[in-house]
Amino acid sequence: MTDAILTAVRRVREKRPLVHAITNIVTANDCANIVLAAGGAAIMAQDEREVEEITASSAALALNMGALRAQEAMLLAAREAKRLGHPVVLDPVAAGASRLRGEMCSHLLADGLVSVVRGNVSELRALAAGKGQEGGVEASALDRVTEENLAESAAWLQDFSRRTGVVALMTGALDLVTDGKRTAVLRGGSALLRRITGAGCMLTSLTAACCGANPDTLLEAAAAAAGVMKVCGEQAERRVREEMEGTASFRTRLIDAVSRLTDDELAEGLRIELL
Numbered sequence: 001m002t003d004a005i006l007t008a009v010r011r012v013r014e015k016r017p018l019v020h021a022i023t024n025i026v027t028a029n030d031c032a033n034i035v036l037a038a039g040g041a042a043i044m045a046q047d048e049r050e051v052e053e054i055t056a057s058s059a060a061l062a063l064n065m066g067a068l069r070a071q072e073a074m075l076l077a078a079r080e081a082k083r084l085g086h087p088v089v090l091d092p093v094a095a096g097a098s099r100l101r102g103e104m105c106s107h108l109l110a111d112g113l114v115s116v117v118r119g120n121v122s123e124l125r126a127l128a129a130g131k132g133q134e135g136g137v138e139a140s141a142l143d144r145v146t147e148e149n150l151a152e153s154a155a156w157l158q159d160f161s162r163r164t165g166v167v168a169l170m171t172g173a174l175d176l177v178t179d180g181k182r183t184a185v186l187r188g189g190s191a192l193l194r195r196i197t198g199a200g201c202m203l204t205s206l207t208a209a210c211c212g213a214n215p216d217t218l219l220e221a222a223a224a225a226a227g228v229m230k231v232c233g234e235q236a237e238r239r240v241r242e243e244m245e246g247t248a249s250f251r252t253r254l255i256d257a258v259s260r261l262t263d264d265e266l267a268e269g270l271r272i273e274l275l
């Protein structure tokens with residue numbers, strides 16, 4: 001799968017896909033910048049009067065449940081994307097923390113408006129099982145994918161993917177990505193990703209960029225985005241450690257690393273295994 005991932009990343013630079021991201025105000029700037037760093041372009045339109053038009057001119061749509069006030073805009077944009085065959089990436093931020101978030105995610109999934117779901121373990125478990133999620137946007141300490149529970153985690157994620165028809169990308173210390181038939185695990189990354197606001201949101205927008213440039217190979221596109229984040233997270237952490245910097249610098253170094261990433265660096269740093 002490494003060659004397919006390298007191809008997916010190169011296509012982002014070649015095609016410069018426009019990503020329409022309906023995301024929350026906390027992370028919108030970082031989401032736009034990481035898409036630009038990868039070679040794409042971004043627009044953050046949330047007004048119901050224009051979202052269909054913006055979506056029509058975009059290669060992919062990213063929907064982030066942190067932007068709950070834009071639910072009507074999300075539905076309009078998602079329906080237009082489906083009509084046009086454009087990939088839609090859903091980030092179910094804190095999906096199990098409130099009924100409003102869970103119901104909106106369920107609505108999008110039930111209507112077949114989502115191509116890829118990118119979330120942490122707690123969020124995807126909440127969607128898969130229909131149960132509540134303690135806390136906010138962070139994954140519960142009880143919800144961790146480990147080497148010991150990897151097979152079990154992959155099994156229920158595959159079932160979720162088959163039932164909903166989406167490619168599921170579940171991120172954490174170990175990332176799992178599946179289309180219900182093929183499943184891969186990605187290792188590596190940086191623990192500092194959990195210490196900055198919006199790493200998940202950035203990955204969702206990056207996933208949309210990869211999907212927009214590779215609409216016919218969504219599993220590989222999602223794996224490419226996850227792989228880039230893991231490799232670049234490691235590079236950014238090395239730099240901040242060397243310079244004795246902190247988490248704010250890490251966020252900047254992360255975007256820098258995405259903008260400077262070479263094929264050789266990605267191939268060398270990628271740790272992916274088909275299960």
